[in-house]
Amino acid sequence: MFSGRETVDWHEYLAQFHREHVGAIEELLQRIESGGRTPYAWLSRAVSESSRTVLDLACGTGAVARELARPGRTVIGVDMSAHELAEARRRSPEGTFLRADARHLPLRDASMQAVVSSFGFAVVRPMPQLAKEVDRVLAPGGVVAIISPSWQSLRLHDIPAISKFLSVLHDTPHFPRRAPSPGLPHLFAAHGIRKVEDARERYTYTVRNREDAERLLEAIYLPGVAASRISAAIDSLTQSAHRRPVRITVPMRRFVGIK
Numbered sequence: 001m002f003s004g005r006e007t008v009d010w011h012e013y014l015a016q017f018h019r020e021h022v023g024a025i026e027e028l029l030q031r032i033e034s035g036g037r038t039p040y041a042w043l044s045r046a047v048s049e050s051s052r053t054v055l056d057l058a059c060g061t062g063a064v065a066r067e068l069a070r071p072g073r074t075v076i077g078v079d080m081s082a083h084e085l086a087e088a089r090r091r092s093p094e095g096t097f098l099r100a101d102a103r104h105l106p107l108r109d110a111s112m113q114a115v116v117s118s119f120g121f122a123v124v125r126p127m128p129q130l131a132k133e134v135d136r137v138l139a140p141g142g143v144v145a146i147i148s149p150s151w152q153s154l155r156l157h158d159i160p161a162i163s164k165f166l167s168v169l170h171d172t173p174h175f176p177r178r179a180p181s182p183g184l185p186h187l188f189a190a191h192g193i194r195k196v197e198d199a200r201e202r203y204t205y206t207v208r209n210r211e212d213a214e215r216l217l218e219a220i221y222l223p224g225v226a227a228s229r230i231s232a233a234i235d236s237l238t239q240s241a242h243r244r245p246v247r248i249t250v251p252m253r254r255f256v257g258i259k
C-alpha cells in the first residue's frame with residue numbers, strides 16, 4: 001500500500017502536478033492537525049531560535065519558510081517548480097525563493113545552520129544524493145529536520161475511513177519509488193549527521209463536505225488514475241461525509257539530526 005510505481009516518469013509527473021495543482025499540498029497540510037497543530041508547526045519546532053540561516057528544501061508554496069521567518073534570520077526556500085515558487089513569492093514577497101534542483105543546491109558549503117524539508121525526502125530521488133547535498137550545505141553543529149508521511153504507522157482501525165474511497169479510486173496515493181536504502185538515520189550517519197529524534201505523530205484530516213473531499217483528492221499523487229475515478233472518489237467521500245464527518249488518519253514521521 002502507498003508504495004512507488006516503477007513505470008511512472010516521476011520527473012514529468014511531478015512537473016505537471018505542481019504546474020496544475022499549485023498550492024494544493026499546502027491547502028491540505030494546513031488543515032491536517034494533531035492537538036490543534038499542523039505538521040508544518042511540528043517541523044518548525046525542531047529549529048532552534050538561534051539558527052540564523054535556514055533552508056526549506058522542496059519548499060513548494062513556502063509554508064515552512066513562512067513559519068520559520070524571524071527578524072535577523074535568513075530563510076531560503078528552494079524548489080524545482082516555477083509555478084509553486086511564483087505562489088510562494090506572492091504569499092511572502094519579502095522571502096527568498098530559488099528555483100533549483102535539491103540535489104544541486106546553489107548554496108555555499110556549510111552555509112546553512114538548519115535544513116528543513118516537508119515531504120522533500122518523500123519525493124526527491126535518489127535519497128543518498130539528497131542527503132549528501134544536505135550535508136554539503138549544512139554547517140557543523142547544524143540541524144536537519146524532515147517530515148514525511150509514515151504509512152507503515154497506519155493501524156487497522158484507520159483503514160475503514162479510507163478503504164471505501166480508495167476502492168472507488170481503484171488505486172492508492174503514490175510517491176516516487178525509493179531504491180533499497182538503509183533508511184534516514186543510517187543515510188545521515190554516513191555523513192556524520194547524528195539522529196537526535198525519529199518520532200511518529202498521527203494527524204487527522206476531516207472531510208465534512210465536497211470541498212474537503214476535493215481538497216484531499218487534489219493534493220495526492222495519483223499517476224495514471226483516470227479523472228473519472230477521481231471524481232467518483234470525491235462523490236463517494238462526499239456521500240459518506242453527509243452521514244457523518246470522515247476522519248482520515250495521516251501518520252507522519254519527524255526525523256531530526258545534528259551535524
Ligand SMILES: C[S@@+](CC[C@H](N)C(=O)[O-])C[C@H]1O[C@@H](n2cnc3c(N)ncnc32)[C@H](O)[C@@H]1O
Nearest residue numbers: 018025026058059060079080081101102118119
Ligand atoms: C509534496 S510537495 C511538498 C511542498 C512543501 N514542502 C509543502 O510541504 O507544502 C514536494 C515538492 O518537491 C518539489 N520537488 C520535486 N522534486 C524536486 C527536486 N528535485 N528539487 C527541488 N524540488 C523538488 C516539488 O516541486 C514540490 O513542490
